Amino acid sequence: MSTLPGRRRGPSKGDRREQAILETARALLARKPLADITIDELAAGAEISRSSFYFYFDSKLAVVVALLHGITGELGRDAGPWLDGDGPDAESLRAALSALAVLWRDQGRLLTGAFAAAPGCPPLAQWRDGLRAAHVDRLAARIERDRAAGRAPAGPAPRVLAGLIDDLRTAAFAGTADPEALVDDLVTVELRMIYGDFGGSPLGRVIRQAP
Amino acid sequence: MSTLPGRRRGPSKGDRREQAILETARALLARKPLADITIDELAAGAEISRSSFYFYFDSKLAVVVALLHGITGELGRDAGPWLDGDGPDAESLRAALSALAVLWRDQGRLLTGAFAAAPGCPPLAQWRDGLRAAHVDRLAARIERDRAAGRAPAGPAPRVLAGLIDDLRTAAFAGTADPEALVDDLVTVELRMIYGDFGGSPLGRVIRQAP
DNA sequence: TTCGCAATCGACAGTATGTCGAAAAAGTCG
DNA sequence: CGACTTTTTCGACATACTGTCGATTGCGAA
Numbered sequence: 001m002s003t004l005p006g007r008r009r010g011p012s013k014g015d016r017r018e019q020a021i022l023e024t025a026r027a028l029l030a031r032k033p034l035a036d037i038t039i040d041e042l043a044a045g046a047e048i049s050r051s052s053f054y055f056y057f058d059s060k061l062a063v064v065v066a067l068l069h070g071i072t073g074e075l076g077r078d079a080g081p082w083l084d085g086d087g088p089d090a091e092s093l094r095a096a097l098s099a100l101a102v103l104w105r106d107q108g109r110l111l112t113g114a115f116a117a118a119p120g121c122p123p124l125a126q127w128r129d130g131l132r133a134a135h136v137d138r139l140a141a142r143i144e145r146d147r148a149a150g151r152a153p154a155g156p157a158p159r160v161l162a163g164l165i166d167d168l169r170t171a172a173f174a175g176t177a178d179p180e181a182l183v184d185d186l187v188t189v190e191l192r193m194i195y196g197d198f199g200g201s202p203l204g205r206v207i208r209q210a211p
Numbered sequence: 212m213s214t215l216p217g218r219r220r221g222p223s224k225g226d227r228r229e230q231a232i233l234e235t236a237r238a239l240l241a242r243k244p245l246a247d248i249t250i251d252e253l254a255a256g257a258e259i260s261r262s263s264f265y266f267y268f269d270s271k272l273a274v275v276v277a278l279l280h281g282i283t284g285e286l287g288r289d290a291g292p293w294l295d296g297d298g299p300d301a302e303s304l305r306a307a308l309s310a311l312a313v314l315w316r317d318q319g320r321l322l323t324g325a326f327a328a329a330p331g332c333p334p335l336a337q338w339r340d341g342l343r344a345a346h347v348d349r350l351a352a353r354i355e356r357d358r359a360a361g362r363a364p365a366g367p368a369p370r371v372l373a374g375l376i377d378d379l380r381t382a383a384f385a386g387t388a389d390p391e392a393l394v395d396d397l398v399t400v401e402l403r404m405i406y407g408d409f410g411g412s413p414l415g416r417v418i419r420q421a422p
Numbered sequence: 423t424t425c426g427c428a429a430t431c432g433a434c435a436g437t438a439t440g441t442c443g444a445a446a447a448a449g450t451c452g
Numbered sequence: 453c454g455a456c457t458t459t460t461t462c463g464a465c466a467t468a469c470t471g472t473c474g475a476t477t478g479c480g481a482a
Contacts, residue, residue: 017429033330033331035331036331038468038469038470039469039470039471040468040469048429048430048431049430049431049432050431050469050470051430051431051432051433051471051472051473052429052430052431054470054471054472055428055429055430056429058471059470059471060470088409116327119244120244120246120247155396155399155400155403156395156396156399156400157396160393160396161396161400163386164379164383164396164397164400167379167382167383167386168375168378168379168382170382171378171379171381171382172375172378175374175378182371184367185366185367185368185371185372185375186375188366188367189366189367189372189375189404191409192366192403192404192407192408192409193400193403193404193407195407195409196403196404196406196407196408196409197403197407197408197409198299198402198403198406198407198408224447224448224449224459224460228460249437249438249439250438250439250440251438259460259461259462260461260462260463261439261462262440262441262442262461262462262463262464263460263461263462265439265440265441266459266460266461269440270439270440271439
């Protein structure tokens with residue numbers, strides 16, 4: 001079996017160094033954007049020479065990929081109830097978005113850098129695409145379910161709509177210094193994108209009326 | 212009065228060269244992303260040496276800024292009827308989005324590159340912010356008008372909502388190879404974001420019902 | 423202890439950016 | 453036409469990063 005790309009192999013001695021590099025990267029990302037971080041700094045932070053850095057990682061982006069692997073699991077965390085649920089369930093959507101916002105608050109520079117560098121770096125692009133696809137697939141399925149059951153109005157193809165929602169999240173969180181402040185508004189907006197309808201609507205109609 | 216930053220001054224001889232550089236940049240951007248374009252290529256395209264390039268522009272980004280100046284006017288073109296109008300006017304919104312989509316279709320690489328490089332390049336950031344502010348201001352005012360007149364339900368603060376809509380547009384157009392195909396769906400989605408309401412809505416209610 | 427792999431580093435080579443000062447082309451004006 | 457100024461051009465440098473190679477050191481196991 002192949003280990004992570006970049007790292008040659010072996011058990012544990014230099015593993016502490018590998019950790020040190022990751023740790024340094026995390027620390028630096030808290031202070032400045034990815035583009036401003038050089039391999040020298042990463043190596044210095046781990047107390048090795050610049051060329052030794054290449055023993056552990058193939059490039060700066062490889063470090064990012066490793067860092068990303070550590071948080072990929074959390075990216076979808078708490079989204080289950082919303083994605084597997086039914087109808088305009090504001091509470092479960094808020095839970096999903098809150099968890100995501102916290103992640104963006106803590107790892108904003110990493111995520112922004114990763115998304116920015118994705119085109120032109122196959123592994124990053126693949127990571128981004130996989131993440132997006134996972135979200136879009138489930139959300140599109142949810143939309144389809146709701147439409148079939150008459151809980152949501154017709155509209156853009158489910159996958160397209162789901163894609164737009166995913167884009168919106170990323171853009172919104174990437175563009176603000178305080179992602180958590182956006183959660184409530186995103187809840188409203190996403191629900192409207194899926195369930196929103198209004199009298200002048202060209203297609204579809206109001207499914208449920210206020211009592 | 213100061214001319215465009217980067218260009219020293221003077222009348223006309225080397226102006227053709229300046230144009231040649233811009234033209235080369237345009238041509239190259241049609242084939243590859245901004246990040247893959249080097250100053251050598253730009254200079255070669257204008258048939259001057261690399262160091263002569265610096266006589267005309269301070270950097271690659273300065274060329275981008277100049278290119279951007281040429282299309283900034285078009286970015287808001289055809290948005291007037293929508294932004295100055297009233298209510299869920301799908302037709303005028305579609306007109307605004309169509310014009311924008313064409314621009315993204317033709318200048319996608321330039322715009323994507325500009326948005327990506329904006330953080331870390333003050334002039335680009337300023338251009339982006341100005342553009343966004345102009346759109347957000349007018350759209351927020353429109354939302355406010357509609358809400359005051361009872362044509363739109365309550366929801367996120369107008370400026371925030373307008374910001375989200377602006378983010379969505381940029382993200383959606385930047386992320387697709389065929390912006391025009393998204394126009395109809397964006398029309399639906401933006402209208403829902405502003406006017407959409409549904410039975411389970413926590414706030415607000417259906418303003419107009421289908422006959 | 424000695425063999426082999428993990429780990430480290432210095433020296434190089436490559437690519438891109440940006441700066442300087444000297445010189446060549448173009449204008450200008452008497 | 454010449455002298456003089458301004459525009460334009462370029463080669464030579466200096467700098468910053470990236471990535472590669474080969475030699476060497478450390479260290480654990482047979």
